Amino acid sequence: MATCEVSFVSKFSDLTRLPDARGHFGPYGGRFVSETLSFALDELEKTYLSLRDDPDFQAEFDYDLAHYVGRPSPLYHAERWSKRLGGAQIWLKREDLNHTGAHKVNNTIGQALLAKKSGKPRVIAETGAGQHGVATATVAARLGLECDVYMGAADVQRQKLNVYRMRLLGANVIPVTSGTQTLKDAMNEALRDWVTNVDNTFYIIGTVAGPHPYPMLVRDFNAVVGREARRQSFEEFGALPDALVACVGGGSNAMGLFYPFVEDDDVVMYGVEAGGDGVETGRHAAPLSSGAPRGVLHGNRTYLMSDEGGQVSDTHSISAGLDYPGVGPEHALWKDLGRVNYVAANDTQVLEAFRELTHVEGIMPALESAHALAYAKTLAPTLRPDQNIVVNLSGRGDKDIMTVANLDGIEF
Amino acid sequence: MTAQTMNRIDQCFANLKSQGRRALIPFITAGDPGPEYTVGFMHALVEAGADVLELGVPFSDPMADGPVIQKACERALKRGVRLSHLFEMVHEFRQTDTDTPVVLMGYLNPMERIGLEAFTEQAAAAGIDGVLAVDMPPEEAEELGPLLESRGLASIFLVAPTTSEERAATICAHGQGYLYYVSLKGVTGTATLDAADVSAHLAPLRGMTDLPLCVGFGIRDGASAAEVGKVADGVIVGSALVSRIAANTETPEAIPGELKAVLGEMRQALDALSD
Numbered sequence: 001m002a003t004c005e006v007s008f009v010s011k012f013s014d015l016t017r018l019p020d021a022r023g024h025f026g027p028y029g030g031r032f033v034s035e036t037l038s039f040a041l042d043e044l045e046k047t048y049l050s051l052r053d054d055p056d057f058q059a060e061f062d063y064d065l066a067h068y069v070g071r072p073s074p075l076y077h078a079e080r081w082s083k084r085l086g087g088a089q090i091w092l093k094r095e096d097l098n099h100t101g102a103h104k105v106n107n108t109i110g111q112a113l114l115a116k117k118s119g120k121p122r123v124i125a126e127t128g129a130g131q132h133g134v135a136t137a138t139v140a141a142r143l144g145l146e147c148d149v150y151m152g153a154a155d156v157q158r159q160k161l162n163v164y165r166m167r168l169l170g171a172n173v174i175p176v177t178s179g180t181q182t183l184k185d186a187m188n189e190a191l192r193d194w195v196t197n198v199d200n201t202f203y204i205i206g207t208v209a210g211p212h213p214y215p216m217l218v219r220d221f222n223a224v225v226g227r228e229a230r231r232q233s234f235e236e237f238g239a240l241p242d243a244l245v246a247c248v249g250g251g252s253n254a255m256g257l258f259y260p261f262v263e264d265d266d267v268v269m270y271g272v273e274a275g276g277d278g279v280e281t282g283r284h285a286a287p288l289s290s291g292a293p294r295g296v297l298h299g300n301r302t303y304l305m306s307d308e309g310g311q312v313s314d315t316h317s318i319s320a321g322l323d324y325p326g327v328g329p330e331h332a333l334w335k336d337l338g339r340v341n342y343v344a345a346n347d348t349q350v351l352e353a354f355r356e357l358t359h360v361e362g363i364m365p366a367l368e369s370a371h372a373l374a375y376a377k378t379l380a381p382t383l384r385p386d387q388n389i390v391v392n393l394s395g396r397g398d399k400d401i402m403t404v405a406n407l408d409g410i411e412f
Numbered sequence: 413m414t415a416q417t418m419n420r421i422d423q424c425f426a427n428l429k430s431q432g433r434r435a436l437i438p439f440i441t442a443g444d445p446g447p448e449y450t451v452g453f454m455h456a457l458v459e460a461g462a463d464v465l466e467l468g469v470p471f472s473d474p475m476a477d478g479p480v481i482q483k484a485c486e487r488a489l490k491r492g493v494r495l496s497h498l499f500e501m502v503h504e505f506r507q508t509d510t511d512t513p514v515v516l517m518g519y520l521n522p523m524e525r526i527g528l529e530a531f532t533e534q535a536a537a538a539g540i541d542g543v544l545a546v547d548m549p550p551e552e553a554e555e556l557g558p559l560l561e562s563r564g565l566a567s568i569f570l571v572a573p574t575t576s577e578e579r580a581a582t583i584c585a586h587g588q589g590y591l592y593y594v595s596l597k598g599v600t601g602t603a604t605l606d607a608a609d610v611s612a613h614l615a616p617l618r619g620m621t622d623l624p625l626c627v628g629f630g631i632r633d634g635a636s637a638a639e640v641g642k643v644a645d646g647v648i649v650g651s652a653l654v655s656r657i658a659a660n661t662e663t664p665e666a667i668p669g670e671l672k673a674v675l676g677e678m679r680q681a682l683d684a685l686s687d
Contacts, residue, residue, distance in 0.1 A: 032520060032552055033549070034475070034570060035549055035569070035572040035583075036476075036570075036572035036573070036574050036594060036598075038575065038579060040574065178482055179473065184473065195476065195597060195599060196599065197597075198574060296519075296520040296524060297473060298473075298475070309494030309496075310471075310495070310523070310524065310525030310526070311494075311521075
C-alpha cells in the first residue's frame, strides 16, 4: 500500500511552468485573433497576472468559493458502486454539489472578479449545455452586471430548462442560428460581440480554450478542484489516487482536476471524450481520441476536427456540453507527451452509466460527467480493490432529465 | 521590410503614387454563389476600376465577419469550394490578367490543413501576390511569414482602432504590401465608419511606415469611399459588393453588372480626389 511517497525526479516536472510568455503550450495555444481583440487580451493578461499573486484578490476568490459556491466539495466514496464493479474503489469529486450545479462556477466567479476589477459593466458568455451560461448569469446577477449569453439554437431546444434559468437570473439568452447551431457557433458569435463591444464588455469564456490568457486563467480558477481532491485523497485513503478520470469537451473540469496532479508521475489520468455514435462512425466529438489533425480555431492552435479542406467538422454527442470540435491546447500537449490517456465513451455507454449511478448511489450525474463514469466502469474492474480512482462528477443531471425522458418516450 | 523583387502589389502602389491616385480594393468570397462565376467577377471588378483584388477563402467559422460574408462563405461551402479551387480560379484569371495583384484573405485553418509549405507553394504557382490571414497577428506568423517571403508573397496584416502604438510598430515592421486598417470595432459589414476617427488613427502610422495605408470595414458607397480616400492610400470594400451577389444568386448573370455599378461609383469618387 503506497504511503505518501515523494518522487524526487518527475518526468513531467516542467508542465506547471506552462504556458510560455506568449501563451503557448509547446506547439499549441497562442493568440490567433483578429487584431481588434489583441489589445483587450493584452489588457486581460496584465490584469490577471497582477492579481494572480495578490493576497487580497485570492482571499476574495477563496471567500466566494467557500461562502457562495459551498466549497470544498466532498470527495465521496461510491462504495456500493465500487463493490458492484468489483475492482478499485471509486471516489466521486462532487462538483455537482456546487451552487449552480457544476464546476463551471469556479471559473465564472474568478472571471467575474476580473471583470469587476477591469470596471466593465457588461459580461458575455457562450454556452453549450447551459451550465456555463447559468454560472455566468448567476455571478452577473450577484455583481449587478449586464449579461448576454450566446447559445446555439439547437442547444436552446435541447436545454430548455437552463435557458429558462438564465432568463430568470436576468440574462439575455441569444440563440445562434449560424453554422451547426451548437457550442462552436455560440463561441463565434460571442467573439463577434466582443470585437464590437470590447470597450465595455468582458468575455467570460467557459473552457480552457480560446486565445491566451484564457486557457491559463480558466485552468487556474478550476484547479481548486484538483487541489482539494489531492488533499482529500490523503485524508480519505492516505495516498495519492491511482487514477483520475474526467470528461473532456473543451476540457475545463478535467484540467481543474488533473493540473494539481500533473507532476505526480504515478497518478494515471484518463480524459474521456464524447464518442457520440462511436468514434469509428465519424459521428462524435472526440478530437483527441479519434486522431484529428492540428488546427486553429477560436484563438488557439490545438487538435481540431476538420475536413481535408480545413472546414471545421460537425460534431455529435448526446451531451451539449461536450459537443465541440476542438479541445483546450494544454490537453493537446498532454496527449503528445503521453501524460494523459484520452479515450472516448459513446452515447449508449453514457446513458447506461447515467442510469447506473442514479440507481446505485442515488446521485444523478450530468450527461457530460456520465462520460467519465462510463470509463470508470471499464477501468475499475481492471484494478485491485485496494486501489483508488477519483472521478470528477463535474455536474448534476437535473438539466438532462428531459433528454433522458424523451429517449424513454416520455413527454411532459 | 527585406529587399525582394518588386511584386505586383508594390508595383501597383508605386504606379498609383506616381499618378496621385488612391487604390480601390474590392473583396469577394471565392466560389460565391458558385465556383464557375468567380473569375468572371474578378475581371468585371478590374474593368470597373479595381487596383488590387482581395479574394476571400470560404471558412466554416468566419469569426471576424458579419452576416453578409458569413452567408457568402456558406454559399461557397455548399458548393464544395476549397483552397484548391481558389488556386485554380486565380490561375485562370492570370491567363488574361497578368498585372492586377490578387491577395488571398481568410482564416488560418484551411491554410494550415493543407500544410503551410504546400499552401505557399501552390499560392505562388497560381499567381497570388499576398496573403492576409485574419486570425494570425504578426506574433503568430513565425512559420507562415518566412515561407511567404521566400516565394515573394506579401504578408499583409491588420491594424485596428484598439492597436497600441507599440503593437502598431511591430505590425509595421512585419507588414508587407499594404497595411489594412480596420476602420471600426466590430465585424465586417455592420456599421458606418467615422472618417475623422480614421484620420486620427492613420496619422501616427505614417510616421512608422512607408507601407501604403488602406482602410476597410464600413465603406458602402462613393461618398464613404471618398471620405476615406482623403486620408488613406486605398479603400477596401467587401460587404457592399457581397450583398449585391447575395441579392442576385438566382440571376448570377446580372452580378457582374451589379458589382461594376457599386465599384464604378467608388472609382469615380476616388478619382475626383486625385491630386
